[in-house]
Each structure stands twice: as structure tokens, then as C-alpha cells.
Amino acid sequence: MTALVAVSMLLAGCDITPADLHGLPKDAAERATVCGRAALAYTAAGSGKGATEEKRRQDLLQKVVDATNFFSATGLDDAKGKALLGDLKATLAGGNWLATLNNCKAAYALGDAEPLPKLPDDPETKPAACAAVAVASAFGDGTMDIATIQKKVLTNPQSSYFLIAAAGQDGGLAAAQNAMASQIEWAIGSGAVGPLTDACLKEYPKAAATTAVALPADAGQAAAACSFSVGLFREMTGTEGDTAKAVQKKMATANVIPDLELATSSKKLIAQALDLGPPANVLKACDARFK
Incomplete structure (x- = not known):
């Protein structure tokens, strides 16, 4: 030089x-x-x-x-x-x-912009890629430890939403986590986490929801949504895990019965979860709903 x-x-x-x-x-x-x-x-x-x-x-x-x-x-x-x-x-x-x-x-007027990477076209890969982008954005400390990432991913509103979207592609949550993990190196290596985040939020606008979730008025439908959310967070340590356990106790005390049609269909539960917004926001709404 x-x-x-x-x-x-x-x-x-x-x-x-x-x-x-x-x-x-x-x-x-x-x-x-x-x-x-x-x-x-x-x-x-x-x-x-x-x-x-x-x-x-x-x-x-x-x-x-x-x-x-x-x-x-x-x-x-x-x-x-x-x-x-x-x-x-x-x-x-x-x-x-x-x-x-x-x-x-x-x-500095140095010419045209360099081409930015795009999200995968494959609908089964796209939500996992967006989950990886959200992880890269939220946990940009360079960690590539998959176990650590998987513990954190559900606490981030965007990555958790995309993870649920990926779980809706027939493989379930475990497969979604593996699919997300396989995309993290691509997301970090893209050099375009910001633009890719924008693309993901355009594709899945409810992932950007920052306002409180409005649970269904129907008690059974709300209970189904809350049971699903509790299942995601119950085994975690920290605030989310404590809240999930508290919600589970409140629901048991209130003796609410989840809507059977929802509770027996993972696809319908996931569709409902994606309609409501980020899972952590749903959990907060459930904590407020059941006394």
C-alpha cells in the first residue's frame, strides 16, 4: 500500500x-x-x-x-x-x-452499487433463510455455535417468527432449526444482512410487529394459541421460560380448554401463530389475558 x-x-x-x-x-x-x-x-x-x-x-x-x-x-x-x-x-x-x-x-460517487444477494426462491427454504438473517442481525458477535444460537433464536421476535414459518414447511420445529442453522453462514457471509432483513420483512410483514398481540376473542382459540406459545418457551431458562410456566398455571387455574380443531392440527396452530405475530409477543398477550 x-x-x-x-x-x-x-x-x-x-x-x-x-x-x-x-x-x-x-x-x-x-x-x-x-x-x-x-x-x-x-x-x-x-x-x-x-x-x-x-x-x-x-x-x-x-x-x-x-x-x-x-x-x-x-x-x-x-x-x-x-x-x-x-x-x-x-x-x-x-x-x-x-x-x-x-x-x-x-x-463518494464510485460507480454503480454492487449486486446484493437475494432470498432463496424456494418457499421451503425462504423462511429458514430469513430466520438465519434475523439471527445474524440480532446476534452479530460472530458466534457460530449452533447450540447457543438455537437457545437465543426464540427470544428474538423476528427470528422466532421466521422459525415458526419454517416449521410450517412440513418438517416441524426441529427441522426448521436445522434448516435455519444451515443458512447462518450464508446470511453472515452475504455481507447484506440489512437489505436482506428488509426483504424478509417485506415477504413476512407480521414479523415486524412491535405492538401488542390481539388474541382471539374466543377463549378456546386463545387457549390454543397460548398453549402453542407455552410449548415453545416452557423449557427455556430466563424470563421467557418463567412467563411460559406462569401462563400454563394460569390457564390450568382458569380451566380453559383449547379449541379442539386447532389443538389437534399443527398446521392450523402454526397458521394461527403466524397470523398473530412474533411468538414472544403472543406469550406476553397470554400472560395478560389469563389471570
Whole structure:
């Protein structure tokens, strides 16, 4: 990167703050670092895609470093600048570097946006992919421990909703968890968790519900929904597990009988759950419903 140092010296002192930051940091050094790391992650992801594409990405990295005046903005020499750019752990774990790169390209007029990955077309794979995207977004610490992820996934409104949608594809919850787990590496490696999240919420708008769930007025239908929700959370530790156990006791005390048609059909229970919204929100509504 010796050439980068020369370029930075030529540009030193110039105000190159874009008129439109496209959501990037206002601080020049932070912005240059974020953009440089995103471009470096994109360059690394191009390995094995052919010499022409690899060179295109390397050239783009150079353009980003030049445009952001990286070395002047950060005040670093060649060695320290390389080290700062190469510290990609948080960038890669966040899973949104491609979207960041496109923001950088737009801010500095560096050409068209790079193509973003799309959700799978297969209706059986799509909800599992969305669950994986939600996990990557909510737990962007880089963990790939599947057991840890599966314990956390139900507590996140979006990932739990998508997991239930995946369970509706004939395989049940265990198969849905496995399908989701198989997509997590793709979700993180996509570099586009943000845009993919938007795509998932467009596909499944009720996953974005943040308001309180309105349970069915019919006691039997409400009890069926609550029994389903209790079953999801009852074995968990922490707040959700405690709430689920409390709801189960309240329902037993109230002597409410779940609607038989719903209670005996997993497909209908899942359809009802998806109509109501995120399972954690349903559990809260059940806790409020039964005294």
C-alpha cells in the first residue's frame, strides 16, 4: 500500500466530506475506516471468482482508500493503516459490509452499487433463510455455535417468527432449526444482512410487529394459541421460560380448554401463530389475558 501513502499525502488537507453521507459516520477517520474495511471484506470475498473479478475488487479497494483519504484522515502510516483496515472481525461478524460498501460507493460517487444477494426462491427454504438473517442481525458477535444460537433464536421476535414459518414447511420445529442453522453462514457471509432483513420483512410483514398481540376473542382459540406459545418457551431458562410456566398455571387455574380443531392440527396452530405475530409477543398477550 506504499502508493496509498503517496496519494494520501497529495490529498492531505483537502475537505473530501461527501455532501450526502448515505448513513456513514460523520467523523472522517471513522468513515474512512468503515469504508476501507467494507471494501477489503468485499475484496476477500472475491477470492476464487477469477482473475478479472479479483482485480476489479482490488481496484475498487484502492479507489475507496483514495476517495476517503484514508491515511490522511486516520493519521496512520502504511503499516498501521494496513493493520487498521485488516482488523475485520467486527465488520465480518456484523454481516453488513456489502451494504456498507454500496453506501460508500454512493457517497463518494464510485460507480454503480454492487449486486446484493437475494432470498432463496424456494418457499421451503425462504423462511429458514430469513430466520438465519434475523439471527445474524440480532446476534452479530460472530458466534457460530449452533447450540447457543438455537437457545437465543426464540427470544428474538423476528427470528422466532421466521422459525415458526419454517416449521410450517412440513418438517416441524426441529427441522426448521436445522434448516435455519444451515443458512447462518450464508446470511453472515452475504455481507447484506440489512437489505436482506428488509426483504424478509417485506415477504413476512407480521414479523415486524412491535405492538401488542390481539388474541382471539374466543377463549378456546386463545387457549390454543397460548398453549402453542407455552410449548415453545416452557423449557427455556430466563424470563421467557418463567412467563411460559406462569401462563400454563394460569390457564390450568382458569380451566380453559383449547379449541379442539386447532389443538389437534399443527398446521392450523402454526397458521394461527403466524397470523398473530412474533411468538414472544403472543406469550406476553397470554400472560395478560389469563389471570
